[in-house]
Amino acid sequence: MKDLEDDPSLAPRLPELVTGFVTNFFDTLGIGSFAPTTAIFKFARMVPDELIPGTLNVGHTLPVILQAIIFMTVIRVDSTTLISMMGGAVVGAWFGAGWVARLPKRQVQLGVSAALLVALVAMLMRLLNLFPAGGDALGLTGVALVTAVALNGLFGAISTLGIGFYAPCMTLVSLLGMNPTAAFPIMMGSGAFLMPAASYRFIKAGAYSPRVAAGLTLGGLLGVPVAAYLVKSLPLDTLRWLVMAVILYAAITMLRSALSSENQSA
Numbered sequence: 196m197k198d199l200e201d202d203p204s205l206a207p208r209l210p211e212l213v214t215g216f217v218t219n220f221f222d223t224l225g226i227g228s229f230a231p232t233t234a235i236f237k238f239a240r241m242v243p244d245e246l247i248p249g250t251l252n253v254g255h256t257l258p259v260i261l262q263a264i265i266f267m268t269v270i271r272v273d274s275t276t277l278i279s280m281m282g283g284a285v286v287g288a289w290f291g292a293g294w295v296a297r298l299p300k301r302q303v304q305l306g307v308s309a310a311l312l313v314a315l316v317a318m319l320m321r322l323l324n325l326f327p328a329g330g331d332a333l334g335l336t337g338v339a340l341v342t343a344v345a346l347n348g349l350f351g352a353i354s355t356l357g358i359g360f361y362a363p364c365m366t367l368v369s370l371l372g373m374n375p376t377a378a379f380p381i382m383m384g385s386g387a388f389l390m391p392a393a394s395y396r397f398i399k400a401g402a403y404s405p406r407v408a409a410g411l412t413l414g415g416l417l418g419v420p421v422a423a424y425l426v427k428s429l430p431l432d433t434l435r436w437l438v439m440a441v442i443l444y445a446a447i448t449m450l451r452s453a454l455s456s457e458n459q460s461a
Contacts, residue, residue, distance in 0.1 A: 210239060211410020219258040219415030223265075223422035226435060228255055229357050230314035232411065233307060234445035242404045244452060245303045248295050248357050249394075249403030254411025256390040261419045263380070263387035272377040273334020276343070281385045283344035284360070287351030288389035292396035295355050303356075304453035308446045310357040315442050317362035318435055330372035339371050347381075351389045355397075360386055 214235050222228035229251050236242045242250050267277075298306070335343050346367050354360040361382045368378040397403045 205406050205409070207406055207410030207413055210241065211407045212414040214241070215254065215258070215411035215414025215416075216418035216421075217414075218411070218418070219255065219262075220418035220422045222255075222258070222415075223262055223419050225361075227314065227318070227361060228258075228415075229354075230310070230318075230442045230445075233310070233357055233449075234442050236407075237445040237448050242407050244307065244449065245299075246402060246404050247307055248303065248355060249292075249397030249400070250408050250411070251357055252292065252355060252390050252397055253394040253403045254408035255415060256394050257412050258415030258419050259383065259390055260387040261416060262423075263383035265419070265423050266383045267380040270376055270380050271333055272380045276334040276340060276373075277381055277384055279340060279344045280347045280381050281388050283346075283348035284351035284354075284385035284389040285392050287348035287353075288355055288393040289396065291352030291355040292393035293400075294352075296397050296400035296402040301453050304449050306356045308449040308453060310353075312446050314362070315439055315446065318439050318442075321362070322435055330369075330374065332371075332373045333377050335371055335373065343367060343371055347385060351385065351393075354389065355393045360389070 214232060218228040218232045218235070221231060232251055232255070233247055236247055236250070237244075295303070295306070347364065350360055350363045350367075361378075364382045364385065365375060365378040368381060369375050394403075
């Protein structure tokens, strides 16, 4: 199979556009985009392994901002909690992206394979209804708010490696007694602000694929409104099982690549 990254053209090709549409369509429905996109990258050899985190962050930034605009206007949440948690996520992403962009290829491979396995566990927990039930609060104060901001910063930092931000954020919000629906504007809003910060660091370091990122963006900007406004129902559980199988394949493949690199350098 020819590596699509070998094409020097900067114009997005159909595979990248379709990937952007499908993964952001799924993201808007709550399935997530980072792990499925990584799986597609690995299967189709669209992006060198060391450029996957940067391409994910740069390519999905504008579609996530569009999601944030949609969800933040229809779901209520305390503004102080929302702004504070978004700020924590941005600070974490800024430092996390600077660190990830400097990692050698093998460490990126190991990190991305771990990120995929974490995403797999999170999706399985959702299917088995193992996430905390949450409470009724729409905001946090005091120690709970400080804890939420600090942990959201941590989630923002590790998300730059390709670990989905949504699952840990939703778990945190629920554990602190908030209404789980309040997690959506917090998740989307945090993503909308942390991803530009992370993307700037990756772009500055040249640690991304411009053509593939552009394809994710253009396809995603179409996929988000289609999912949000036109699609009324899908067999999401069935789709999640399918996505989980693809993610598991990608995690194993990425881990094998990392181990192969270690053997070659030994």
